[in-house]
Amino acid sequence: MAKKIFPKEEVCVGCHLCEVYCVYAHSKYKKPTVKAHELVKLYNKHKDSKPTPRILVEEKSGEWTTFALQCRHCDDAPCTKACITGAMKKLEDGRVICDEEKCVGCWSCIMACPHGAVRRGENKKAASKCDLCLELGEPVCVKNCPNEALVIKEV
Amino acid sequence: MRYVIIGNSVAACGCIEAIRKVDLQNPIVVISDEKYRVYSRPLISYYLAGKVDESKMYIRDEDYYEKNKVEAMLGKRAVSVDFKNKEVVLDDGSKVKYDKLLIATGGKPFVPPTKGFELKNVFTFIKFDDVKAIDEAIKNGAKKATVIGAGLSGLKAAEALIKRGLEVTVVELANRILGSILDLEASKIVQDELEKHGIVFKLETSVDEIIGDGKVEKVKLKNGEILDTDIVVFAIGVVPNIDFLKGTELKINRGIVVDDHMRTNIEDVYAAGDCAEGYDCVYQQQRVIPIWPNAYDQGETAGYNMAGVEKTFDRGFPMNSIGFFDVHMITAGIVMPNSDDIEVLVKHDKEKNSYRKIYIKNGRVLGFMFINSIDRAGMITNMIKEGLNVESIKHRLLDDDFGYLDLPKELRQEKILGGAKA
Numbered sequence: 317m318a319k320k321i322f323p324k325e326e327v328c329v330g331c332h333l334c335e336v337y338c339v340y341a342h343s344k345y346k347k348p349t350v351k352a353h354e355l356v357k358l359y360n361k362h363k364d365s366k367p368t369p370r371i372l373v374e375e376k377s378g379e380w381t382t383f384a385l386q387c388r389h390c391d392d393a394p395c396t397k398a399c400i401t402g403a404m405k406k407l408e409d410g411r412v413i414c415d416e417e418k419c420v421g422c423w424s425c426i427m428a429c430p431h432g433a434v435r436r437g438e439n440k441k442a443a444s445k446c447d448l449c450l451e452l453g454e455p456v457c458v459k460n461c462p463n464e465a466l467v468i469k470e471v
Numbered sequence: 472m473r474y475v476i477i478g479n480s481v482a483a484c485g486c487i488e489a490i491r492k493v494d495l496q497n498p499i500v501v502i503s504d505e506k507y508r509v510y511s512r513p514l515i516s517y518y519l520a521g522k523v524d525e526s527k528m529y530i531r532d533e534d535y536y537e538k539n540k541v542e543a544m545l546g547k548r549a550v551s552v553d554f555k556n557k558e559v560v561l562d563d564g565s566k567v568k569y570d571k572l573l574i575a576t577g578g579k580p581f582v583p584p585t586k587g588f589e590l591k592n593v594f595t596f597i598k599f600d601d602v603k604a605i606d607e608a609i610k611n612g613a614k615k616a617t618v619i620g621a622g623l624s625g626l627k628a629a630e631a632l633i634k635r636g637l638e639v640t641v642v643e644l645a646n647r648i649l650g651s652i653l654d655l656e657a658s659k660i661v662q663d664e665l666e667k668h669g670i671v672f673k674l675e676t677s678v679d680e681i682i683g684d685g686k687v688e689k690v691k692l693k694n695g696e697i698l699d700t701d702i703v704v705f706a707i708g709v710v711p712n713i714d715f716l717k718g719t720e721l722k723i724n725r726g727i728v729v730d731d732h733m734r735t736n737i738e739d740v741y742a743a744g745d746c747a748e749g750y751d752c753v754y755q756q757q758r759v760i761p762i763w764p765n766a767y768d769q770g771e772t773a774g775y776n777m778a779g780v781e782k783t784f785d786r787g788f789p790m791n792s793i794g795f796f797d798v799h800m801i802t803a804g805i806v807m808p809n810s811d812d813i814e815v816l817v818k819h820d821k822e823k824n825s826y827r828k829i830y831i832k833n834g835r836v837l838g839f840m841f842i843n844s845i846d847r848a849g850m851i852t853n854m855i856k857e858g859l860n861v862e863s864i865k866h867r868l869l870d871d872d873f874g875y876l877d878l879p880k881e882l883r884q885e886k887i888l889g890g891a892k893a
């Protein structure tokens with residue numbers, strides 16, 4: 317049994333705040349909330365590349381619908397079976413995480429993930445995906461969504 | 472009950488992991504002729520290039536066997552199987568009894584009979600020991616390399632060798648590189664990139680003879696050309712590694728024939744991975760599908776069934792994700808169809824150096840090749856797997872920002888929410 321985050325497209329306003337919090341929570345600051353000046357510092361750190369959020373806000377021109385999608389932490393996690401290094405793995409608590417040190421950026425996980433939930437991380441070196449905020453105990457996207465468009469549930 | 476697995480690669484992992492989900496008690500024995508704990512073959516080129524060190528070659532933690540109660544017999548080759556008495560015979564003459572057996576011996580390099588193959592510094596490119604030997608040759612001063620075969624592993628070898636500073640020539644019989652996964656146009660994009668980094672190609676020819684005195688010095692090509700070279704790497708392809716089982720009652724076609732439970736024709740004997748011939752749901756026939764994810768899936772299916780939990784797998788088909796320098800590509804399914812009732816969608820963005828091509832038959836995706844525009848490709852791989860009808864969205868499949876918003880709302884929500892309510 318894994319916890320999963322569910323997007324509610326009916327109420328998502330497409331503000332991309334979840335992405336901002338996500339980037340922040342996976343930076344060296346690793347904090348659940350963020351102050352503006354820290355964000356400035358964070359973005360300054362990445363002069364050559366934009367930090368990659370592990371959540372993906374889908375939007376399309378000419379459409380009103382938006383929602384934020386991230387890893388479904390699938391029971392049978394196809395990404396882990398396709399991974400040629402063992403970097404992508406399922407933990408005992410059901411979370412699927414990528415060991416970015418081990419990852420070689422072959423993108424077999426991108427080929428295998430049925431949801432398109434894996435992104436190429438910064439400098440396109442390692443796979444980047446939702447880890448349910450391993451270190452913080454609670455996903456920051458859920459915590460900080462201004463419109464409660466993200467819900468975490470055990471399924 | 473005693474499970475025995477011959478072979479110690481990803482198919483074996485799938486099997487072990489499935490068994491241990493449902494059976495924590497009964498012993499599992501893994502036999503491998505290689506001395507290493509389970510490592511990644513695709514990573515050998517990364518090791519050779521110096522991108523991955525020995526510690527990162529291993530795909531599972533150090534305590535993997537212990538944790539999963541696996542007895543790993545490493546450095547032991549199975550030389551025959553006595554199916555009647557349910558015993559595997561090893562090269563040291565000892566016997567290993569099994570109740571359920573998985574054959575997961577993978578592939579071995581295909582090398583056509585070639586004069587001079589036995590010379591020093593002629594290599595194949597499959598095992599960890601192969602790249603360790605190549606590494607040794609480079610450290611001993613090898614400067615020029617000839618790679619035979621411009622398929623996935625040949626080009627990965629060429630890329631690694633050029634990164635190590637060698638002069639590299641690739642010899643290929645076909646009129647293009649990566650002929651099994653790319654069409655001419657796509658292949659050109661990749662060839663340009665490789666040439667930009669200094670790799671030289673000799674297409675539409677092959678090796679005739681390897682020349683040298685004890686050690687390789689030259690290769691003679693079929694077109695008459697003679698190249699100076701310090702090392703030769705054969706990477707023409709792999710064939711199922713099942714010679715030791717030929718002539719037994721085990722049913723073998725090109726690989727060991729298995730059903731959708733990974734059962735062979737012999738009771739309690741299963742096969743999975745590159746040595747097995749299972750069902751290919753795109754080609755709709757029995758085929759060997761020598762790729763990593765398929766080997767895991769088949770091994771896992773075998774494991775469940777060996778442990779008494781019925782599971783089927785008939786959703787295998789070829790797919791590849793591979794990159795050379797800064798060019799990345801994902802291909803899946805049939806990429807060179809030869810019937811006329813197939814619709815072809817293509818988009819070649821020269822500015823971005825990206826290429827997307829999709830084949831559709833009866834409203835379903837049959838296969839695709841994406842170069843430099845690969846994000847979210849798994850959504851399309853999955854459509855092949857599920858046989859989803861894409862008639863209403865096909866104009867969007869070529870766009871690099873294709874996503875869930877292109878699917879009808881109901882389908883999208885079903886896929887994202889997986890039945891749950893947000």
Ligand SMILES: Cc1cc2nc3c(=O)[nH]c(=O)nc-3n(C[C@H](O)[C@H](O)[C@H](O)COP(=O)(O)OP(=O)(O)OC[C@H]3O[C@@H](n4cnc5c(N)ncnc54)[C@H](O)[C@@H]3O)c2cc1C
Pocket residue numbers: 400422477478479480481482483502503504505512513514515516547548549550575576577578596597598623624627712715743744745746761762763764766790791792793
């Ligand atoms: C250089 C290279 C790059 C690759 N890159 C990719 C890639 O990017 N993506 C991808 O999908 N696939 C890739 N592949 C293919 C992939 O590695 C294979 O599909 C996969 O390893 C198959 O796994 P397997 O478990 O069937 O067997 P194998 O990995 O072939 O392992 C079989 C094992 O069994 C052992 N064995 C064989 N016979 C015996 C015996 N008689 N007794 C004891 N032990 C025995 C072998 O020594 C070996 O350890 C690549 C392959 C190579 C060589």
Ligand code: SF4
Pocket residue numbers: 386387388389390393394395396412428429430431432433434445
């Ligand atoms: S990355 Fe994709 S395949 Fe892997 S667990 Fe997440 S949603 Fe599933």
Ligand code: SF4
Pocket residue numbers: 398399400401402403404414418419420421422423424425426442443
């Ligand atoms: S990109 Fe990294 S995580 Fe993804 S399959 Fe390759 S090695 Fe594994």
